[in-house]
Amino acid sequence: MEQSKKAKLIAILAIVLLVAALTVSATYFKRKTWADDKIRVVTTILPLADFVEQVGGNKVEVITMIAPGDSPHTVDFAPSKLEMLSQADVYVKVGTSVDFELALMGDFEALNPDMPVIDCSDGIMLLDGEGDQHDDEHGGDPHIWLSPINAKTIIENISDRLIAIDPENTAFYTQNTNDYLDQLDELDEYIEETLSEKTNRNIMIYHPSFGYFSNEYDLNQHAIEIGGSEATAKTLESSIRLARLYDLNYVFVSPQSEKDRDNAQLIAAETGGQIVKIDPLPVNYILNMRAIANAIAQELK
Ligand SMILES: [Zn+2]
Known part of the structure; x- marks a missing residue:
């Protein structure tokens, strides 16, 4: 084989190996593990993860079962999350008729029987099911988080339970909760004003x-x-x-x-x-x- 051809082949082979190595390490790092010194929280959807982080700050680590871009009306999730779920300290569920939770909450709880579950819908008045139709089978419209007023109730539900789990940091959680409730009030006013005319x-x-x-x-x-x-x-x-x-x-x-x-x-x-x-x-x-x-x-x- 010609010398230059050989060099080219070796270069290509090196690139292939490099790409393979990067792919392996990417999969490896994706299989996240929990930090040691934080409350391990699993939620169903991204906005609830934001809420938990607003209240819990650097005292919590949060993962969501439903990946960004996926819908809670399907029941897909990465199987690698089950191991993290089995080691979680608390699950934060929407608590409404979200298909994902209807199908899987029982299995999740069986996997980690001592894990407390925060039901975000506690204290929220559920509206009738999707659209103008009555959805008796699934017990109401699941999308509670899309009203900032409901979000305030959700924040209080999360805050109460985090304080119960970690009472030493009550002052910290209370401060964060009050700050975020103020922001939700401002948001409510903003939406009201924006749509008023x-x-x-x-x-x-x-x-x-x-x-x-x-x-x-x-x-x-x-x-x-x-x-x-x-x-x-x-x-x-x-x-x-x-x-x-x-x-x-x-x-x-x-x-x-x-x-x-x-x-x-x-x-x-x-x-x-x-x-x-x-x-x-x-x-x-x-x-x-x-x-x-x-x-x-x-x-x-
Ligand atoms: Zn929906």
């Missing part, structure tokens, strides 16, 4: 995740997907009719669900509008809720 209070959304939000801020949520089932030709047709009736030329979609987009696009196109993404599962709750208020204000007349 709007006379058309109808919003068109693909998945009915903004029931509590709409209830709080006097909006009418029109969902295309009702009761968690995909849109049919008939529901698409009636959504187009509604959009025309209320003069709505946009459809809100969540960034998590790819499959919504084509149908939403169809309806938006029929009314000369566009799809607008708003995120029901934010990493940073307050920033994102402000962005949602702005997005809604921009579309409403």
Whole structure:
């Protein structure tokens, strides 16, 4: 073999080995383990992780079962999380009819029987199920966290239990809780003000995740997907009719669900509008809720 060809081959081989090594180490580091000196908290969804971190600060370590970009209406999670779950100090569940929890909470608790479970929905009045329909089977609209007023109750639920687990740091948790409750009050005022001048209070959304939000801020949520089932030709047709009736030329979609987009696009196109993404599962709750208020204000007349 020619010398230069040989050198080239060796270089290629080295690159292949390097890539393989990096891939192995990436998988290795992804299999996280808990820090020794923190309260180990597992939650279902990202916004709850934000809430736990707001209250617990550097005294907690939090992981979520549902990865960023995934939907709580599926039951997928990384199996590697089960080991961390088995060593967790506390689980923070939404406590509503989130499909993921309905399917898996029993297994999670069996895996770590001494683990206390914080039910975020304690003290929150549940609205009827998805969209305008009654969802008896699943006991109400699951999306409680998308109202800042509910978020305040959730924060208090988390705070009470963290204090019970770690009473030595009561002052720390109480201070953090009060600070964040103030921020949630400011957020509530911001949303109220941002939407105050709007006379058309109808919003068109693909998945009915903004029931509590709409209830709080006097909006009418029109969902295309009702009761968690995909849109049919008939529901698409009636959504187009509604959009025309209320003069709505946009459809809100969540960034998590790819499959919504084509149908939403169809309806938006029929009314000369566009799809607008708003995120029901934010990493940073307050920033994102402000962005949602702005997005809604921009579309409403
Ligand atoms: Zn949902």
